[in-house]
Amino acid sequence: xxxxxxxxxxxxxxxxTGILGAALVLFGNPKNMGFCIACFLRDTAGALGLxxxxxxxxxxxxxxxxxxxxxxxxxxxxxxxxxxGSAPLTRFILGFFAxxxxxxxxxxxxxxxxxxxxxxxxxxxxxxxxxLGILCGIFFLNKGYSLKRTYVMPKCEGFLFPAIQAAFxxxxxxxPAFILFSPEGAxxxxxxxxxxxxxxxxxxxxxxxxxxxxxxxxxxxxxVLFKDVKLLSGFVAVFAAALVVNLILTGATEGTxxxxxMTDQPVAHVDGLWNALGMLLAGFACTLLxxxxxxxxxxxxxxxxxxxxxxxxxxxxxxxxxxxGLASSGAGPTDNGKIAVIIGIVVVAAIGALNTFKKEx
Amino acid sequence: MTTxxxxxxxxxxxxxxxxxxxxxxxxxxxxxxxxxxxxxxxxRFAEKAGYxxxxxxxxxxxxxxxxx
Numbered sequence: 001x002x003x004x005x006x007x008x009x010x011x012x013x014x015x016x017t018g019i020l021g022a023a024l025v026l027f028g029n030p031k032n033m034g035f036c037i038a039c040f041l042r043d044t045a046g047a048l049g050l051x052x053x054x055x056x057x058x059x060x061x062x063x064x065x066x067x068x069x070x071x072x073x074x075x076x077x078x079x080x081x082x083x084x085g086s087a088p089l090t091r092f093i094l095g096f097f098a099x100x101x102x103x104x105x106x107x108x109x110x111x112x113x114x115x116x117x118x119x120x121x122x123x124x125x126x127x128x129x130x131x132l133g134i135l136c137g138i139f140f141l142n143k144g145y146s147l148k149r150t151y152v153m154p155k156c157e158g159f160l161f162p163a164i165q166a167a168f169x170x171x172x173x174x175x176p177a178f179i180l181f182s183p184e185g186a187x188x189x190x191x192x193x194x195x196x197x198x199x200x201x202x203x204x205x206x207x208x209x210x211x212x213x214x215x216x217x218x219x220x221x222x223x224v225l226f227k228d229v230k231l232l233s234g235f236v237a238v239f240a241a242a243l244v245v246n247l248i249l250t251g252a253t254e255g256t257x258x259x260x261x262m263t264d265q266p267v268a269h270v271d272g273l274w275n276a277l278g279m280l281l282a283g284f285a286c287t288l289l290x291x292x293x294x295x296x297x298x299x300x301x302x303x304x305x306x307x308x309x310x311x312x313x314x315x316x317x318x319x320x321x322x323x324x325g326l327a328s329s330g331a332g333p334t335d336n337g338k339i340a341v342i343i344g345i346v347v348v349a350a351i352g353a354l355n356t357f358k359k360e361x
Numbered sequence: 362m363t364t365x366x367x368x369x370x371x372x373x374x375x376x377x378x379x380x381x382x383x384x385x386x387x388x389x390x391x392x393x394x395x396x397x398x399x400x401x402x403x404x405r406f407a408e409k410a411g412y413x414x415x416x417x418x419x420x421x422x423x424x425x426x427x428x429x
Contacts, residue, residue, distance in 0.1 A: 006401065
């Protein structure tokens with residue numbers, strides 16, 4: 001595939017993703033949260049009872065769709081290839097702390113872009129931190145950072161994560177009593193588009209992201225490392241499309257989908273320093289992981305069990321964040337959350353150093 | 362000709378490997394990768410650096426021959 005075609009395809013994928021991201025809010029998702037991998041994994045963890053924060057409990061069909069969309073696209077193009085074994089526990093811990101950073105900021109890199117497209121100026125601080133975090137990761141990559149090679153796994157191993165998502169879909173639809181759902185008015189978990197719409201949006205974005213390798217971290221990383229604009233084009237296209245749709249919806253409906261301000265933004269706080277530090281941690285951890293939370297879901301759908309373990313780390317991180325008061329709220333960050341982010345930055349830096357500056361056997 | 366084995370490594374590592382190797386400005390390089398993303402990314406990087414890339418597939422693994 002030539003370079004122009006690759007950039008064109010990711011531009012189309014980014015535009016469609018941005019449109020769907022904005023449109024999901026129209027259909028019922030929380031404001032500026034058409035997609036948020038961190039928030040949605042946190043909601044799913046809550047629905048499974050891994051944490052008991054009543055405001056954020058719902059099995060998000062977007063996550064299920066993203067994984068299954070990637071799985072189907074990979075199967076169709078014969079790219080489905082189970083593999084793993086590249087420092088899985090290290091990846092689990094990086095995923096854990098990436099989530100701690102995301103929940104300090106209140107959103108993953110994907111939601112950061114959607115927050116920017118909704119006029120949330122707090123996300124500018126997040127973007128600054130995100131870029132700084134990626135630069136920290138690039139420092140180690142340039143010095144030889146590696147989590148070493150993956151190995152081919154049995155077919156069954158690769159099927160497990162998509163199968164788990166299919167099981168989640170059954171639990172969502174069947175809604176047995178042991179699955180927890182945020183009651184109406186309780187918070188973001190109670191706000192969601194109809195299951196079928198969320199699922200289809202997830203399937204579409206998952207398939208497109210699998211084909212184009214769309215990744216929020218990769219966009220900035222590859223531009224800095226190689227002056228390669230391919231992934232960055234997708235990142236910019238998501239922003240542009242969501243911004244345009246938000247402006248159109250604000251003009252054409254009674255709702256407000258774009259407000260240029262720092263205060264009174266939905267599911268956001270105004271502490272610039274901790275918005276930046278949260279995304280610094282997320283950007284740093286995700287660069288050492290090789291991709292943003294969206295990319296980890298897509299890779300898990302392709303059969304990469306290291307990414308599946310990373311997603312489990314993200315979910316456990318979300319559970320810890322809500323069980324121990326680490327997650328921010330609209331009122332701002334918590335003291336526990338600030339300590340956790342500092343610990344996270346130290347741990348991620350240590351993982352970077354220990355996998356970079358070592359004696360060769 | 363330098364031969365690099367990037368099988369099992371995921372991006373951006375294979376691209377960083379070829380980027381560092383190409384500092385010696387040899388006329389040709391060979392790199393082995395085992396996933397589509399690495400194949401595409403290394404190809405894109407090499408073509409931008411002025412190399413012509415020939416790809417051979419063998420059981421899910423790819424051998425990329427890059428020549429000036």
